[in-house]
Amino acid sequence: MRLSSICAAIAVMAIAATPAKADPPRVVATIAPLHSLVASVMAGVGEPYLLLPGPLSPHDFALAPSDVRRIAGADLVVWIGAPLESFLVKPLDGAAERQLALLDVPALDALPFGASGQDGDGAGLDPHIWLDPVRAIAIVTAVQERLSQIDPDNAATYRANAAALIVRLARLDEAIRARLQPVASEPFIAFHDAYGYFSRRYGLQPAGYFASDPQRRPGARTIARLAALVRDGTVSCAFAEPQF
Ligand SMILES: [Zn+2]
Numbered sequence: 001m002r003l004s005s006i007c008a009a010i011a012v013m014a015i016a017a018t019p020a021k022a023d024p025p026r027v028v029a030t031i032a033p034l035h036s037l038v039a040s041v042m043a044g045v046g047e048p049y050l051l052l053p054g055p056l057s058p059h060d061f062a063l064a065p066s067d068v069r070r071i072a073g074a075d076l077v078v079w080i081g082a083p084l085e086s087f088l089v090k091p092l093d094g095a096a097e098r099q100l101a102l103l104d105v106p107a108l109d110a111l112p113f114g115a116s117g118q119d120g121d122g123a124g125l126d127p128h129i130w131l132d133p134v135r136a137i138a139i140v141t142a143v144q145e146r147l148s149q150i151d152p153d154n155a156a157t158y159r160a161n162a163a164a165l166i167v168r169l170a171r172l173d174e175a176i177r178a179r180l181q182p183v184a185s186e187p188f189i190a191f192h193d194a195y196g197y198f199s200r201r202y203g204l205q206p207a208g209y210f211a212s213d214p215q216r217r218p219g220a221r222t223i224a225r226l227a228a229l230v231r232d233g234t235v236s237c238a239f240a241e242p243q244f
Pocket of ligand 1: 059193214
């Protein structure tokens with residue numbers, strides 16, 4: 001009798017000492033690079049859902065009904081912002097506490113297209129922030145802070161994961177800088193205007209793009225201008241983007 005009541009008391013104490021294991025927060029990340037960063041911060045707690053898997057481009061995407069339900073039920077949606085994922089503007093309208101739009105985070109220092117000296121077409125903020133490892137560090141910090149707010153029980157895990165990831169991203173930044181330094185002065189062309197932040201970070205010389213928006217066909221004038229750059233030897237390297 002006495003032994004069983006001691007056992008019961010120990011069992012109660014054990015339950016009281018173990019924090020209730022709540023469900024992990026339901027987190028949605030839009031594109032694969034963001035998902036990768038968010039998944040690393042959430043490691044050991046939960047797994048974010050990737051909204052645009054594989055080759056799907058956010059430049060041309062429409063939400064399926066199942067996506068709409070998932071967004072409505074999410075504790076947090078991590079996205080770049082309206083210039084990239086315009087399909088999220090309506091579903092997230094009025095849901096400020098359930099979303100993290102990275103272009104709105106001051107530490108991300110979002111810039112307009114053309115800020116790298118290229119002829120931007122005034123289309124607003126350049127969304128390609130994840131291609132700059134230093135901005136990726138700012139993304140990790142913003143994600144960690146927001147996750148810690150909505151899920152304080154796991155804040156220590158988020159902080160530790162973020163710190164480890166930031167060390168890796170800082171090493172990546174150094175490695176890219178060292179690798180590109182010998183070719184930094186070589187002008188290049190790329191299919192769409194995605195490399196402004198990357199080029200600024202590493203002092204590269206983008207000579208032009210076929211299009212700002214990969215969904216828009218380049219005009220004859222643009223193609224003629226870029227072809228001339230290749231012909232006269234200004235440009236020796238052209239990057240294709242076969243996914244478009
Ligand atoms: Zn793009």
